[in-house]
């Protein structure tokens with residue numbers, strides 16, 4: 040079976056963009072691939088994190104995976120730092136990465152805007168660690184939101200370069216990006232993606248938001264000029280809300296548009312809020328029923344299960360590079 044690898048950082052708040060862009064797609068892959076889903080704590084610390092919060096968030100993200108329907112009997116979930124080879128392989132890949140390749144990364148450029156002097160080496164190197172995550176397990180497919188495609192392109196280049204220079208060790212991974220939902224936009228600004236690190240909580244619907252908070256946030260969400268509930272390039276706000284609605288009810292956008300013909304923004308928004316609440320209710324219920332120590336056990340068992348893959352890849356890598364084991 041081909042392998043799938045993906046991950047989410049334990050920082051900020053997980054939102055419906057993370058769910059619709061990434062996690063939702065993971066669920067469908069569990070039967071057809073050997074899936075590995077990681078909580079990437081080493082990525083989270085590329086920007087300052089409060090240690091206590093990092094710890095809590097690491098468990099929280101794992102709980103969200105489980106509550107959303109990742110089945111630890113089918114898929115492996117684990118914490119990145121529990122397998123030391125991620126950092127080790129990142130170092131080796133650093134030696135074949137060119138500085139301009141990292142300087143071009145859009146996410147890096149976005150993140151350093153206005154704070155250049157405090158930017159860490161880790162943030163610059165973030166995509167190389169991500170390449171290591173993927174290549175270490177020889178994953179063939181990487182299901183992510185659109186913002187991560189550039190990083191996967193780098194992983195592909197590094198794998199090709201390594202294979203060419205040393206020996207065919209790595210599988211060249213492919214991004215798996217859905218057309219719909221790969222880029223959910225901010226509720227308060229539909230020209231920018233919904234982001235964990237947004238300044239305002241009105242930017243996103245967190246997966247842990249209460250029904251009242253969701254109603255309030257959807258009510259306040261930006262809309263476009265006009266009255267009709269239609270999607271289109273000149274209607275970024277409605278296009279986004281319609282996409283969210285459509286993905287959560289499993290109906291194409293055109294059908295949702297038809298359903299709201301002649302209806303008001305208020306009616307549409309009321310219904311959308313209820314759709315989101317209805318979707319999140321069982322997820323939150325499952326989430327709240329999960330016990331931290333139980334989750335930690337699952338994470339440790341996950342790392343134990345895949346450690347042999349990491350050990351084997353590293354041995355192959357070192358051998359062809361001339362590093363004595």
Ligand code: AMP
Pocket residue numbers: 046047048056057058059060061182183184185186187220221222223224232233234235
């Ligand atoms: P992150 O929140 O950066 O750890 O991202 C975790 C996953 O969620 C990645 O696959 C991202 O591509 C995806 N993701 C993050 N934000 C969005 C968004 N606004 N729309 C769709 N997918 C997203």
Ligand code: TRP
Pocket residue numbers: 044045046047048079082168169172173181182183187190
């Ligand atoms: N950089 C990804 C994000 O922020 C998270 C991530 C880390 C990842 N390593 C990965 C995703 C490997 C896919 C594969 O969304």
